[in-house]
Amino acid sequence: MTAQIEAENIAFSYSHDMAKAIFRNVSFSVHSGDVLCLLGPNGTGKSTLLKCLINILRVQQGRILLNGRDLSEFKLPEVARSIGYVPQGLMSAFPFRIKDIIIMGRAPHLSILASPSRADMEIAYRAMETVGLTPLADRPCNSVSGGEWQLTLIARALVQEPQILLLDEPTSHLDLGNQVKILQVIQDLADRGMTIIMASHTPDHAFLVSNIVAIMNNGGIAQKGAPEDVITDDNLRKTYGVDVRVVRLEDGSLSKACFPALKKPAR
């Protein structure tokens, strides 16, 4: 089975100097229905990697294959029809209604002169139903909560009708209830066959939804594999530089969770 998206030794640098590369020699492959969780400290290039995967940043070395074809041969709308992207920290300068935002996801399917049709609006309403936003369709987008805004952006990505969804820290700045709501949506989408790559700062979330974890650190992928194998006391200490214990819950659910340990004050 060929991988749906595959990176072969890719490297990216914001300057021409490859010595200052954000990451290099990064390779991984993701198959249909996989959920890949990218972990790693701030500034290790998780967001940059996601932007390379949708071609808005171009890798300088190596290549990315989308369904077996070199990504650099794709035009932007082609990529956007295959890969939906949920950015981090996006704000709207104008008070668009929620449905105006979500319908923007139809852009890669429409010609430059076209406006969305009734059929496009129906696709948008279906996406709103999927994430549970229908009652907010007519609300101005600057009056919704952080969790609702994140769901709006996920719905917008679904309206692109992609096979792959990239999410950049989808649970950041959200309360526990909204974090779980977003994770539930991600899991439901994965169950329906959507391939998902998400950047996260919470190893617990990797245990909850992902089947592959990659830890980015020091300009590359330090560890890669099943969450069970990768998220260990040792690896987390190496990655984040703090003491963390990974504990299995004793309620028979086989769930695991991470507990950071603070240094005891010296008496």
Place this chain on the structure above:
Amino acid sequence: MKSAPPQIADKTSPGKAAKLQITLIVLLVGVSIFSLMSGPMDIRPGTVVRILTSRLLPMQPDWPATLESVIMDVRLPRLLAGLLIGAGLSISGAAFQGLFRNPLVSPHILGVSAGAGFGAALAILFFGNIFMVQLLSFCFGLIAVWMTYALSRIYRSTPVLMLVLAGIIVGALFSAATSLLKYIADPVNQMPSIVFWLLGSLNNASNKDIAVVGPIMLAGTASLYLIRWRINLLTMGEEDARSLGVDTARIRGVIIVSATFISAAAVCISGIIGWVGLVIPHIGRLLVGADNKHLLPVATLIGAIYLVSVDTIARTAMETEIPIGILTAIVGAPVFAYLLRKNRPGW
């Protein structure tokens, strides 16, 4: 919060926008006819309509030839200039506000009016005829925006931010150059001409002018109208629009070229009319919301209605004509302040 079922919400929203557009078109026709009636010589509405239709249908004239000349050669070109300029500046303003992701932007932000003002002052100083004033103001309007664009390309950073900064630089340069020309101009004849030209007036609009700049302005307005939904995508930012497959450089190019030609053409026949391109899009947003799909046509219509109304006041309120650039601000500012207070929009 109460919400209508999707099917109903879907039908009512475009229906409401369409109803508003029809209302505005009716209002526009009414204001236009009123404008043709008003002036030193009052003409009855029936006569106005009959004179206009006599150009399309064979009709026996039962009105004096002077009336026909007043309507066709004096008031009609001025009305058309008002319609085109009001519509053009408003749609450019709305498109620029989307492009620059900022509701405080006007069509003049890239320096078009500063350049055009310089061109006009130069022509008044060295040629002193209206044709050269129009030609040079149009050309320098385009040159200023081209300079802004070229300057913004020097740095490899956020293109939109660099455009704004380059526009400020080029605008300042041309304003200073215009001041210099005013300073060296003959204070009896040339300097007042420059000052009056800069204040703006539709007084000089002739049928010939409309025949030349009309097509330019209509073409610019039509291109902005056609890409209006894509402007929504640009408002989310360069990177986000590209992630949705939008060719941002192309859309940006269409907006800048269209708005620049519209503004340069407007300025060359009317002088500098500020305020319209900044405020009319806001009034449109209060009526139909932020979606540019509905906003652009509505702002275009309101802009036309507004400028024709203000110009009618400018030429009838007092014995001598009030410069329209002054009046657009005096009428517009309190109305805008009131609307903001009343509606508390969410931006």
